[in-house]
Amino acid sequence: QTKWDLASAYPANNFHSENLVQFASDVEKATAGKLKITVHSNASLFKATEIKRAVQGGQTQAGEVIQASMQNEWQIYGADGLPFLADSYEESLKLQAAQRPLIEKKLSDQGLVYLYAVAWPPQGLFTKKPISSAADLKSIKWRAYSPATARIADLVKAQPVTVQAAELSQALATGVVEATMTSGATGVDGKLYEHLKYYYDLQAWLPKNMVIVNRKAFDALDKATQDAVLKAAAAAEVRGLAASKRVDTESKAKLKANGMQVLEASSQLKADMKKVGETMLGEWLEKAGAEGQSLLSAYKR
Numbered sequence: 001q002t003k004w005d006l007a008s009a010y011p012a013n014n015f016h017s018e019n020l021v022q023f024a025s026d027v028e029k030a031t032a033g034k035l036k037i038t039v040h041s042n043a044s045l046f047k048a049t050e051i052k053r054a055v056q057g058g059q060t061q062a063g064e065v066i067q068a069s070m071q072n073e074w075q076i077y078g079a080d081g082l083p084f085l086a087d088s089y090e091e092s093l094k095l096q097a098a099q100r101p102l103i104e105k106k107l108s109d110q111g112l113v114y115l116y117a118v119a120w121p122p123q124g125l126f127t128k129k130p131i132s133s134a135a136d137l138k139s140i141k142w143r144a145y146s147p148a149t150a151r152i153a154d155l156v157k158a159q160p161v162t163v164q165a166a167e168l169s170q171a172l173a174t175g176v177v178e179a180t181m182t183s184g185a186t187g188v189d190g191k192l193y194e195h196l197k198y199y200y201d202l203q204a205w206l207p208k209n210m211v212i213v214n215r216k217a218f219d220a221l222d223k224a225t226q227d228a229v230l231k232a233a234a235a236a237e238v239r240g241l242a243a244s245k246r247v248d249t250e251s252k253a254k255l256k257a258n259g260m261q262v263l264e265a266s267s268q269l270k271a272d273m274k275k276v277g278e279t280m281l282g283e284w285l286e287k288a289g290a291e292g293q294s295l296l297s298a299y300k301r
C-alpha cells in the first residue's frame, strides 16, 4: 500500500475540501486500497503559501493551491485572479481551457503533475461600512490572498495585508483587517458576518484551486494506479464545478440569514473596479509578455 498526504489550506467543510476527500475515497476504492490519500485541510500541514514548495520538495506528496497566489512566480498562474477578465462560470471555463496546457507544461518542468482545477465562486467585496465608490475604500485595512488582491488595494489606496483564509476570522476579530474581496463561500466559512456587515456581489473573477502531485511520487505508482488517480481527478473537476455553482447561491443566502446585507454594487463602484481591472490587465500583459498575449488570444478565440 502507498500512502500520500494531501495538504490543503481551506476548512474541512469547504466545498473544495469535501471534493478532495471524495477524490481520495474514489482513488482508494478504484485501487482496492493500494493508494490511500489523506487530506489535511485548513492549512494544518502547511500554510497556503508553502504548499506548492512542499509538494515540489516531496515533504508532502500532493496538495491543493490557489493559482492566483503564485502570480509573482509566473504570470500565467495569475490570469484567473485578474478582475473582470473572466467573470462568469462560462468565461472561467474558457480561461481554464486556455491556461491548462501552459500550466501542465510549467508544472511538469517543476517536477509536478497537474491533476485538476476548480473555480471558487465569483469574488465580491466584504466591508464594515457601506461603500458606494472606490474612494470609500481609501486607507481601509484590506485583506489580500494573492498579488492581484494586494494590487487592487494599492489601486484603490487601501492598505493591503496578506492573510490566508484559515486566519481570516482572527485577523478580522483583532482588527488587523476590515475588508476583503473573496467569495460568499469563504464569507460563510470564516463567519465574516460576525465582523463585517456588507457584501457587494461584484462577481469580479473566479480564481481556481489546482491539485498537484509530486512527479516522483506519481511516477512511483504502477500504471493502473496512475490511471485511477487521473480518472478520479477528472471526475473531481466536474463535481467541483457543480459544487462551486451550488455553493455560490447557498452561501449568499447563508450570509443574509446571518444578518449580512448582500447587495449589488453601485454603478460607480462597478465602474471604478472595472477600471482597476483594466489597469491590472495592462500591467499583467506587460509582465506576461508574448506568453500572456497568446494565452489571451487562446481565451478570446
Ligand code: PCA
Binding pocket: 066, 120, 121, 123, 145, 164, 165, 181, 182, 183, 184, 185, 186, 207
Ligand atoms: N476564497 C479564498 C480564495 C478565493 C476565495 O473565494 C480566500 O479568500 O482565501
